[in-house]
Amino acid sequence: SDNWISSISIDDIPEDDVIGVTVNGHQIAFYKVEDEIFATDNICTHGHALLSDGFLEDGEIECPLHQGRFCIKSGKAMSEPLTEDIKTYATRMEDGQVFLKFS
Numbered sequence: 771s772d773n774w775i776s777s778i779s780i781d782d783i784p785e786d787d788v789i790g791v792t793v794n795g796h797q798i799a800f801y802k803v804e805d806e807i808f809a810t811d812n813i814c815t816h817g818h819a820l821l822s823d824g825f826l827e828d829g830e831i832e833c834p835l836h837q838g839r840f841c842i843k844s845g846k847a848m849s850e851p852l853t854e855d856i857k858t859y860a861t862r863m864e865d866g867q868v869f870l871k872f873s
């Protein structure tokens with residue numbers, strides 16, 4: 771069954787940037803681009819690096835360790851050395867809070 775978990779205040783996500791937060795025991799990266807919120811796992815699928823320490827540009831997050839890039843919307847691995855996509859989460863806004871869907 772769907773499980774919507776309150777995570778972070780919308781205002782706490784920097785515009786055109788990324789922030790890492792632990793939600794429900796998972797390390798999640800939140801992104802805000804043109805008032806749209808996206809959420810992915812924060813730990814890179816390639817190694818133990820946090821995407822929230824990376825660089826967000828053109829809808830892609832670049833991992834700080836080996837510069838692999840993921841699409842923040844689809845989670846798709848866009849460049850080497852990545853071989854595995856990153857998990858994305860559906861988001862819902864309510865009362866200024868972002869809710870994440872865990873299933």
Ligand code: FES
Binds near residue numbers: 814818833835837852
């Ligand atoms: Fe992210 Fe290698 S750990 S690209």
